[in-house]
Amino acid sequence: MAYSDKVIDHYENPRNVGSLDKDADDVGTGIVGAPACGDVMKLQIRVEDGVIVDARFKTYGCGSAIASSSLVTEWVKGMNVEDAMSIQNAQIAEELSLPPVKIHCSVLAEDAIKAAIRDYQAKHAARAPRSEPVTEAEASK
Amino acid sequence: MIIPDHFALLSLPRQVDIDRDALEARYLELAREFHPDRVVAADGAGQRAAVERSSELNEAYRTLRDPVRRAEYLCKLGGIDLESTDPKQGAPAMGHAFLLDMIERRERLAVARDGGDIEAFRGDVERELSAVTATAIAELRRERIRSAAEQLVARRYLQRLLDEVDAGS
Known part of the structure; x- marks a missing residue:
């Protein structure tokens, strides 16, 4: 199976590989896995005033999984958290021209960014001062 | 989706522990019987059916002789398909x-x-x-x-x- 030029570019020059301090207050961490193939992906974001200012990933998997997570870290930098939450795997798959058998890699990247945002939100819901009421929907995430 | 019954095809009880010798013997017997070369007299449809049976037999044999593939196949028969991402019938998500x-x-x-x-x-x-x-x-x-x-x-x-x-x- 031939990889698209964009997948090869991200695979050979992955953007934003690395880790952020998962215990830091302003960092959200998402860890997801693909049971069918055993790929694992960690995606982290650092948030300031509701805007994602940094994003890092580590993906152990195929070229499409690496490219999907690399692309997502590029996209979300500078985005506000709500916009990042609405990223859909179809956008990733389209940008990278993923073939049908590799769509699950883009799903993994979507799951990872959502998990990272939820982790960030959960930290802040738990530590929010009483004067800032937490809605039930946020608290249950 | 209909899951082919590899155990029935190879005349083995549907269980995780199998008699390897019985598997080999039954496979060889059926491989001879199903061999497309043996149906030279058949028409085009008969030939295709023979090729299909051979391919089903080989798939059954490959699945059952390998302990991991056999175990995964038994899960599939039991309602959990490890190739699927369905939350209920697909591969269980790890913690x-x-x-x-x-x-x-x-x-x-x-x-x-x-x-x-x-x-x-x-x-x-x-x-x-x-x-x-x-x-x-x-x-x-x-x-x-x-x-x-x-x-x-x-x-x-x-x-x-x-x-x-x-x-x-």
Whole structure:
């Protein structure tokens, strides 16, 4: 199976590989896995005033999984958290021209960014001062 | 979706422990019987049917003779398809702690490559692979399909990790 030029570019020059301090207050961490193939992906974001200012990933998997997570870290930098939450795997798959058998890699990247945002939100819901009421929907995430 | 019954085709009871000799004997017998060369007299449709039967037989044999593929196939018959991502009927999702461990072990693998003990690292992964496979088979004997499927998914993650160890050495 031939990889698209964009997948090869991200695979050979992955953007934003690395880790952020998962215990830091302003960092959200998402860890997801693909049971069918055993790929694992960690995606982290650092948030300031509701805007994602940094994003890092580590993906152990195929070229499409690496490219999907690399692309997502590029996209979300500078985005506000709500916009990042609405990223859909179809956008990733389209940008990278993923073939049908590799769509699950883009799903993994979507799951990872959502998990990272939820982790960030959960930290802040738990530590929010009483004067800032937490809605039930946020608290249950 | 109709799942082909490999056990019935090869005249074996549907269980995780199989009689290997009986499997081989029955396979060879049917392979001769189904061989497309034996249906020279048949028309085009008959020939195609013979090719199809041969291919089903080979698939059944490949699945049942391999203990891991056999275990995964029994899970599928039991309602859990490891190739599917369906939350109920697909591969069970692993917990956060397991996935975190898989990430952290990649970091330890990098250290092990960089002057650490790569053989010890490989040995640990291989032992765990054997252990989860053995547990999956034991759970299938007790007909605990979901528990067996969880072990088999863990096995896939560990196999992937082992592939990475081997790829870099």
